[in-house]
Amino acid sequence: MPKLIIDNLPVEVAPGTTVLEAARSVGITIPHFCYHPALALASACRLCAVKMLDGPVKGIQMSCSLPAQDGMVVSTTDPEALKMRALVIEWLMINHPHDCPVCDEGGECLLQDFTIAGGHSRRRYQGDKRTHRNQYLGEHIYHEMNRCIQCYRCVRFYQDYAGGTDFGVTGSAGRVYFGRFEDGPLESPFSGNLVDICPTGVFTDKTGRFRARYWDYQFAPSVCQHCSVGCNLAPQVFQREVIKIVGRRNDQVNSWFICDRARFDKKGINDPSRPRAPRVDGEATDYEAALDALAARIYDFVEVHGPESLAFVGSSRLSLEGCLMLGELVANFDAASLSFYGDPAEAKGSQLATELLSGENVAAPADLASADCIVLLSVDLMNEGPMLAPFIRKAWLGGTKVYRIADPALLSGQQLPFDCIEAATLAEVPLEQASRAIVVCHATRTPREELSDVAATGARLAMLQPGPNGFGAALVAREHGARPFDELLAARKVRGIVAFESDLPVANLKGITVLGCADWQATELSQKAGVFLPTTTWMESTGTSINFEGRAQRFERAFRPGYPLKGLDAKYYAQSRYGEPAPGQPKTPPPQPPRIPRGEIPGGQEIEAWKAMARLLEKLGGELIVEPLTGSWQPLRDIDPEAGGERIFSLFKSSEPDTL
């Protein structure tokens, strides 16, 4: 363990730690542009200069590429180091356009911060600035090349980390240019990370430019609910509209990055046709009245048809709290049924995952990077878990062989950022020879026997789930004896359902009354429901979800729900920014909310699904539950949303009998 002294502070770090990281560990930020923890060293910007006063090397050194060694005495504030850093800033400012007021990066710009910190304020260079032509990079990213400070982060991310091939660097000396060979949309499904990784405003988010400044945004640590990987991200919200979404670090799950779907797909949340008001038989009402109506209808229904003909239906979109509350609701009726799944394959697969996986045989996304054999088993990686791809690429670059057992029905045509060896069956893959093999599969597609065989070889499993909280829903399904909806249909007992954030196809519901539906999307089911209860989206909710590897992660409410304060301005909504309005919804957005002082937010009656369930339960005569995480779930109450999440396997030590 090297011991060194940085600015008079003694520091002890792990071998291989750089001086810059060592300084960081004691709270000293050495300015840097090209250094990024997730990328290979470049040592290009020369901003992280420090002076080595004593030790194996002396004088001005670049701290980002200098490994900490015993006996080093480092000064980050030596006049010579400060002068070097001031000069680097002056050099970078020679060609930077100083257009901060009209730059969307302003306020969240590393270059601004370090220019101010570096003390450069007067221009001594008297020549012209070099200018570049900008490129059209598609509908998501705006390119403003004049701002570039040539830190090479973008190209190191795009080519080396993400495996993209259509973006790179051309030219030399002062004419270095970062772009595509010709104008056109960026092809990589990870291209949006250029916005995050660029230390200045070369790449800005076209879907949210010029709407607000950094200090205007409401932030919260959130977890993506598009797929079961559970990438950490943070929505940037201004006046109740999600303007941008940025990646959030979680070394085990998504490193620093998120895929383009997570970043740019804000449609559902900002959707102008999103149902905001509770409805009873199509008439808007307030939440209390709607809950009363639903409770009365359920009561009547049970009186007439008996509790065995009632089913409560959820989905893997529900948070863990939602799933657990749904279980409580069902427990309130003696013979009512619970279902989380429309599709029996989904039920079976998710259930299988909870039975098969343990803390020992499950693989986190980051584990893929150090695997020595990887198998893609009937999985559409770029749609079902895209953020696994960069980790697999990293292993592949290190010489790991990646096998693909393709399912012809799944070939999405998307290119993988690594080469695969095609195999027909698992038997062709030399799993036994590997010591850190990982099989990436999908819970719904591979038979139990085959996966048990895989687990027996010692290979670990990355079993992707059909829904973002599929693993959590499956655990609750097991605990409360949930059944696939098809089974309930086949038994012909169910005559009425109450659905919470469910995606059941309406076509299956012939002869079944949809008593109530709670959702934040305008689903078909919500159109058919007698009572509709609007719920909050995951960005407006605090809750827990469990990703495919059994990692419970807390997400926090980024903003209170309601119509965007700015009104649903046609300028922003008419350009199909959020897609076409749903069928039956008006083409023009709802009017500007009234600017009269009052306590409640217009269109802001939504509550979290589990709270809607809790209130319904209270109205049905049950006791009011204010904390759904009880019993063995209790430890999950204290999860720190910024600490990377916790594996839930320790909560369930003994394996429970198969209840499906």
Add this chain to the structure above:
Amino acid sequence: MEQVLFRHNRPGRVVTFKEYCDEGGFNALRKAISEMTPNEVQQAVIDSGLRGRGGAGFSTGRKWSFVPRDLPGPRWLICNCDEMEPGTYKDRVLLEHNPYSLIEGVTLACYALGVRHAFIFIRRGYEKAANNLAQGLIEAKEAGLLGKRILASEFSVDIDLHLSAGRYICGEETALINALEGKRPNPRSKPPFPATKGLWGGPTVVNNVETLANVPAIIAKGPGWFKGLARNAEGAGMKLFCVSGAVKNRVCVELPTGTTLREIIDGPCGGMKPGTKFKACIPGGASTQFLTPEHLDVPMDYDTVAKVGSRLGSGAIIVFEEGCCLVAATLNLITFFARESCGWCTPCREGLPFVKEVLTRIEAGAGEERDIEILREHVKYLNYTFCALAPGAMAPLDGLLRHFEAELREHIVQRKCPFK
């Protein structure tokens, strides 16, 4: 005077394969393969005191000795013929007259290093030299001196000629390796040095043309003989000097190491241009500091030139006469370096154009007193770059500030170039 590299030269044409062989060519290779072990060849090169002729002046034999011989996978040898430093043309003259010494030298180095495949990385503009080499490689192969089982021994080596796409930075050894791999010619960070991790991750030696061309003579006649060629005790062997600028004859000559500047100018160059007086010279290509009349009797060897604050470099001497504006000369050199920066690190990419802008202004009569401070800052802080390009580029500017600050000030005070 005894010639080593130019021994086989024919005036106005390239020496033929037969002529080269008749004059003892490839005997060194025969001797090495039949009588010497690879280690003995390396030891002979170490003992000879041969130092890298590309400019850095590092002991060639010691550079070879850093290559680990026990790693799995191939080792590589690259001959750096990307000669692009302003003023330097010695390798071109050498190869346009005789490609065989280099081919034999590369083969010998491969024998010493256990290399199976070598590359000659040649500047794109050197078409004649490249043609000579290509022809020479065919002839050597046909004569069984190259390729599989050379001279019926177990030793095999192939040499590939690679025409560079053409940038000055490709002369930096790690940038050259990147270029050869088909990547952008950005230098790599060191360590790891190419000797342990170079081309495609394998141990790699990169040597200059002149360095390798000296090896056959060292093997044929012995390291003691080679060392004795020098004029000074520390020196070793002969050195090619290519002179340009204000001399009567601009020549490329082979002279013993340690020959003084005065002897070079007055001897083979026939003195200064009629009616001119020596003012300064650059002793070893554009990235070395100016020498002044007081340095005329300095022996031209690595350590002796370094002692007076400059570098022997590539031995490319550019002579300036009295009345020649050294600010303009420095500006000319900086313009070259600013253009040839690879664009990787900030100080080089942005600092060199800054210096160029300041010098342009001073030369045009728009200089200010504070500009001298700017120039001094750059001389100091452009040392902290990723590779040696920018520090090299600052050498003439450093020399200008050290020896000719008065001239620089004169530009600023008079608000014009005093020589115009």
